[in-house]
Amino acid sequence: xxxxxxxxxxxxxxxxxxxxxxxxxxxxxxxxxxxxxxxxxxxxxxxxxxxxxxxxxxxxxxxxxxxxxxxxxxxxxxxxxxxxxxxxxxxxxxxxxxxxxxxxxxxxxxxxxxxxxxxxxxxxxxxxxxxxxxxxxxxxxxxxxxxxxxxxxxxxxxxxxxxxxxxxxxxxxxxxxxxxxxxxxxxxxxxxxxxxxxxxxxxxxxxxxxxxxxxxxxxxxxxxxxxxxxxxxxxxxxxxxxxxxxxxxxxxxxxxxxxxxxxxxxxxxxxxxxxxxxxxxxxxxxxxxxxxxxxxxxxxxxxxxxxxxxxxxxxxxxxxxxxxxxxxxxxxxxxxxxxxxxxxxxxxxxxxxxxxxxxxxxxxxxxxxxxxxxxxxxxxxxxxxxxxxxxxxxxxxxxxxxxxxxxxxxxxxxxxxxxxxxxxxxxxxxxxxxxxxxxxxxxxxxxxxxxxxxxxxxxxxxxxxxxxxxxxxxxxxxxxxxxxxxxxxxxxxxxxxxxxxxxxxx
Numbered sequence: 001x002x003x004x005x006x007x008x009x010x011x012x013x014x015x016x017x018x019x020x021x022x023x024x025x026x027x028x029x030x031x032x033x034x035x036x037x038x039x040x041x042x043x044x045x046x047x048x049x050x051x052x053x054x055x056x057x058x059x060x061x062x063x064x065x066x067x068x069x070x071x072x073x074x075x076x077x078x079x080x081x082x083x084x085x086x087x088x089x090x091x092x093x094x095x096x097x098x099x100x101x102x103x104x105x106x107x108x109x110x111x112x113x114x115x116x117x118x119x120x121x122x123x124x125x126x127x128x129x130x131x132x133x134x135x136x137x138x139x140x141x142x143x144x145x146x147x148x149x150x151x152x153x154x155x156x157x158x159x160x161x162x163x164x165x166x167x168x169x170x171x172x173x174x175x176x177x178x179x180x181x182x183x184x185x186x187x188x189x190x191x192x193x194x195x196x197x198x199x200x201x202x203x204x205x206x207x208x209x210x211x212x213x214x215x216x217x218x219x220x221x222x223x224x225x226x227x228x229x230x231x232x233x234x235x236x237x238x239x240x241x242x243x244x245x246x247x248x249x250x251x252x253x254x255x256x257x258x259x260x261x262x263x264x265x266x267x268x269x270x271x272x273x274x275x276x277x278x279x280x281x282x283x284x285x286x287x288x289x290x291x292x293x294x295x296x297x298x299x300x301x302x303x304x305x306x307x308x309x310x311x312x313x314x315x316x317x318x319x320x321x322x323x324x325x326x327x328x329x330x331x332x333x334x335x336x337x338x339x340x341x342x343x344x345x346x347x348x349x350x351x352x353x354x355x356x357x358x359x360x361x362x363x364x365x366x367x368x369x370x371x372x373x374x375x376x377x378x379x380x381x382x383x384x385x386x387x388x389x390x391x392x393x394x395x396x397x398x399x400x401x402x403x404x405x406x407x408x409x410x411x412x413x414x415x416x417x418x419x420x421x422x423x424x425x426x427x428x429x430x431x432x433x434x435x436x437x438x439x440x441x442x443x444x445x446x447x448x449x450x451x452x453x454x455x456x457x458x459x460x461x462x463x464x465x466x467x468x469x470x471x472x473x474x475x476x477x478x479x480x481x482x483x484x485x486x487x488x489x490x491x492x493x494x495x496x497x498x499x500x501x502x503x504x505x506x
Contacts, residue, residue: 051094056101061111064088073108085119095125098147099132100140102158112143123149123176130154136161141169145176154182154208159192167195174202181207181227188212190236209233210253216241223247240267248304251275255313259320263288271298275307282312283344287320296329305333309340321377323348331360337395338366342430346370346402347377354385358392367393371400371430374457374464378433379404383414383443390447391419400428400455406435414443424448428455429471431464437473444474445481454478 054060061074064084069075080088118124124146131147136159148155155177159166170192174180180203188196188211196211197218206225210232214222222231223245231247234255245252252273256262258280288294296302308330322344330339339361346369358364367389370379381403389396407414427448434440444454456471457464 047091048094051091053097053099054095055099056103057098057111057115060088060092060115063091066111069108075108075110076114080114080117088118089120092125093127095128097130097132098125098128100135101132102134102136109139112140116143116146118146123147123152125149127151132156132158134158138163138165141166144169145173148173148176150177150179152177153180155180156182156184158185158187160187162189162192162195167192171195171198173199178202179205181205182209184208184210185212186210186232188234216243219243235261235265237261240264242268244270244272246270246272248272249274251277251307253277253279255279255281257281259283259287259291259310263291263294266294266298269298270300272300272304274304276305277307277309277311279311279313281314283320287322289326292327293329296332299333302332303335306335307338308333308336309338310344311340312343321345321348324350324353327353328356331356334360335363336361337363339364340366340368342368342370342372342400342428344370345373345375345377346381347375347379350380351382351385351388354381355388355392358388362392363395364389364393365395366398367396368398368400368428370402371428371432371455372457373402374431374461375402376431376461376463383407387414387416387419387447390421390424391416394421395423396421397423398426399424400426400430401432402430403432405429405432405440407439415446419447421448422450424451426455427451427453431457431467432471434467434470434474437470437477440470441474441477441481445478445485449482449485451478 051059058074061076064076064080064087065078066074066076069077115124126149128147128149129151131152131154133144133147133156141159142165155173157170170185171194183200183203183206185192185196190213193213193215197215200206200209200211200214200218201221204225205227206222207227208230209222209228210230212234213236214233219233219241220243222228222233223243226247228247228250230251230253231245232253232255236257250273252271252275254262254265254277256265256278259278262278262280299305322341327341327346327349330336333339349369379402381401383403383405386399386401386403389399389401427444444451454471454475456468458468
C-alpha cells in the first residue's frame, strides 16, 4: 500500500464526517463507521476521524465493557481487566478533543473513579489537545488533572460556583500541561482568583487567556508574555498596581464594574497594544472627568492603538453625558480604525470635536458615538459634523452617531461633493431628533448612496415615537431617492455624451 493512501483516505473521511461541526452528524458518522469495517487500509484513518472529538466519555465506557444501568447511566458493572484497559488505551490515543458537558452531571461518580485507576503512567488521553470541562460537578474536579497531559494546548473551564476542592484542582494544573496555549475560565470570581493566578504563572506559552480577576503577580506574568494574542481579565477593585502590558499585536479586554473602577486601576499602568476593549457592568454617577486623558497617558505611543471600545455588559439607559472636553484626548489616537462609544451618551460633543477627530484619525473604518441609547437630550452635533467625518475619513464603512438631524441653514450647504462616501454600508442614528424626513432623505441619499438602510432606535419611550416614525419614513424613501438620483445622473451623462459626439462630427 502506498504511504500516502491513509492521509488521502483521512481527508476524504473528514469531508464525509466532520467531528468539529456544532451539530452532530449521525448519518456521516455512520458512513465513516461502515468504511472503517471495509478494509484494513480504511480502518485506521476512519477510526482517527470517528474518535478525534468526543462530546462525552460515553464512547470510552461502552468500548471497554461498560453498560447502562436502570437509570440510563453509563457504568462499569464489573472490574476492568488488562484486555479492557488495552482497548480503552487503543481508542483513547485517537482522541484529540474532549468535552465534559453540563449534562455529565447525571453520570455516576464511579465512572471517574474507575478511569482514575488507568494503569499506564500519564494522562488517560495522551494525545488530547483540547479539553472543554464544562461540568460544575464538584466531585469531578479532582479528576481534572488526569485528562491534562503534555500535548494539551487548549483548556476551557466553566464552573458556576467555586469551592476549596475546585480551587485546589485548578491551582495545580500547570505542571500537568506546561505547553498550554489557550486557557478560558470566563466565569471566574474573586474566590477563585488565587487558584487561577497560580495556574497562570506556570504557563509560559499562552496565546489566549480569558479569565476573571488575577492577582498582581499573574497580571505581571501575563503582561510579559510575548506569545499572548488575546487577553481578557476583570478588575474587581480600584487598586493601583504598577504594571506594563506590552503585546503590540494582542487584543486586550478588561471587564470592570464601572468606569470609576477602571480609572482607579490604570493610574500606574502602561499599555502597548493595538486593540483595547473595556466592558463596564454599568455607568455609575461617578464617571471620571479625566477618564480618556488618563487612558491616553497609559500609552507611551498612542498612535499604535487601532481599536478602542467602551461598552456596557448589562443593558440599561443610564449614562453620563460626555462633552467635547472629556473626549478631546481621543484625537491623540491617530491610528484608530475602530472606535466604539455607542453606549455612551455623547449629546454634548459638538461639530468642532467631530472635525478634529476626522482630521486626526483619517484611517477610521468604523465609528460609533452614542447611537445605541434612547437619549432624550438634544445633541449638539449636527449634519456639519457628519459631513466632516465623511469628508476626511474616506475609509469609513460603518458610522453610528447621535446628532441633530434638523437643518438651520439651506440643505445645499450640506451637500458637498467631497463629502460623498461610497464605502458607507451601515449608518445608525440612534435616537437622533429629526423634523423634515424629506430633506434628510435628500441629503443622505446623496452623501451615502450605498448604505443598506438607516438604523435607528425602535420601541422607545412615547417621547421618541414621532422620531421613530420620521426615521421610518426616511428608510422608506431612501432607496427610491438613490435610484432616481442614479438614473438622473446616467441620463445626464448620456445626453452630455451625445452633445460631445455631435460637436465632434460637426
